[in-house]
Amino acid sequence: MAFTDTIPDNCPPRTHAAKRVSILEAATDVFCREGYAGANIDMIAAEAGVSRQTVYNHHGDKEKLFIAVVRALTERTNAGIFATLARFPDQPQDLESDLTEFAVRLNRNCICNSDGKHLRKLIEMEGQRYPELFAGWREEGPGKTWTALAARFARLAHAGHLELDNPDIAARQFLGLINAELDVSMALGDKIDEHRARSAASNAVRTFLRAFGRH
Template identity: 70%
Template sequence: MVSVISPDIVGPPRSHSAKRESIIEAAARVFCQEGFGGSNIDLIAAEAGVSRQTVYNHHGDKEKLFTAVVKEVTDRTNVSVFETLATFPDHPQDLHAELTAFGVRFNKNCLCNRDGLFLRKLLQSEGERCPELFATWRENGPGRILAALAARFARLAHAGFLEIDDPDLAARQFLALNNADLQMSFTFGDKPSEEDLQKASSNAVTTFLRAFGRKQQPEGKSGNPAGPRG
C-alpha cells in the first residue's frame, strides 16, 4: 500500500524546486507500485504531501507527469551508467577478470539500484500497453549507452585485445549476457547477492570472449585469455 500523507500537514514552506522533486519522487513510488493505469493524481498528491492542484500546476495531467518521471529517472540512470563506463578496462592486464569486474559494477550501479529497478518494472508492466510514454527513455537511454559501450569495445579491438567486426553488436550482446543469469531475480523482485553478480558477469565474459576474443595468442601472453597484439 502507498503511504498517504495529508497535504494539510503543517510544516516549513517548500521551494518550487523542492515541491517539484517531491512530486517526482512520490509519483515514481506510486507508478511503480500501482502501475500507470492504477495511479491517479489524487494518490500522487497525497503521497507527495501537496494538493492535487499543485501537481497539476507543476506537471499537468497524469500522462505528462509519467513522462517527466521517466525522463528524470532516465537522466539519473545515465549519470550512473556513464560514471561506470569511465571505469571500463581500456588497457587490461587480465581481460577476463577486468571485464568481469566491470560487468559487476554495471549491474550493481545501473540495473540493481532503485532507478534501474523502477525503469525495468515500468517497462515490463506498461511498455507494451503505452509505448509512447517511454519515448524519452528510448531516445536518451539505451541508444546513448550502447553507442558509448560500442566505442570502448572498438578501442579494445583496435588495440588487439578482441576481434570485432561490429562493435554495436558486441555491445548489445555483452549487456544481454551480463544480466542473463539475473533475469529470474529481476522477475520476482529479488536483490541479487554479491556472489550472484560475480557469477553472472564471469559467465557472461567467458561466453563473450569465446565469440569475440582473439583466436591466436601473441607470444608471452598465453596466460591472458585475449591479449593485445604483440
C-alpha cells in the same frame, strides 16, 4: 513578487523545488507499483507528504506527471550508464578482472538499482501507450549505449586484447550475457544482492572472453 533575481520567472525559491522532487519520487514509486491506471493522485500526494492540490499545482495533470516521471528516470538512467561507461577498462591490466569489475558496476549502478528497475517496468507497462515518449529513451539509451560500448570493444580489439569481427553485435551480446542470469529475478522484483551481481558478471565475462578473447 517573491521571486529572487538568480532564479527564473516561474520558479519561486526554497521548499517549492524540494516538494516538486518529492512528488516526482513518490510518483515514480506509485506508478511503478500500481501501473498508470492503478496509481491515484491521493496515494502519490500522501507518499510525497503533500496535499493533493499541490501535486496538481506542480504537474497539472496525471498524464503530465507520468511523463515527467519517465523523463526524469530516463535522464538519470542514461547519465548513470554513461558515467559507468566512462570507467570502461581501455588499458586493462588484467582484462578478465577489469571487465568483470565493469560489468558489476553496470549491474549494480544501472540495471539492478531502483532507477533501472523502475524504468524497465514503466517501459514494459506503458511503452505501447506512449510510443513517442519511449522512442526518445530508446535512441538516447540503448541506442547510444550500444554504439559507445561497441566503440570501446573495437578499441580493445585494435589494441590486440580481443578478436572481434563485429563489435556492434559483441556489445549487445555482452549486455545480454550480463542479464542472462538475472532477468527472471528482475521481472519478479527480487532483490539482487551483491554476491549474485558479482557471480552473474563474472560468468558473463568468462564466457565473453572464451568467445572473443585472445588465446
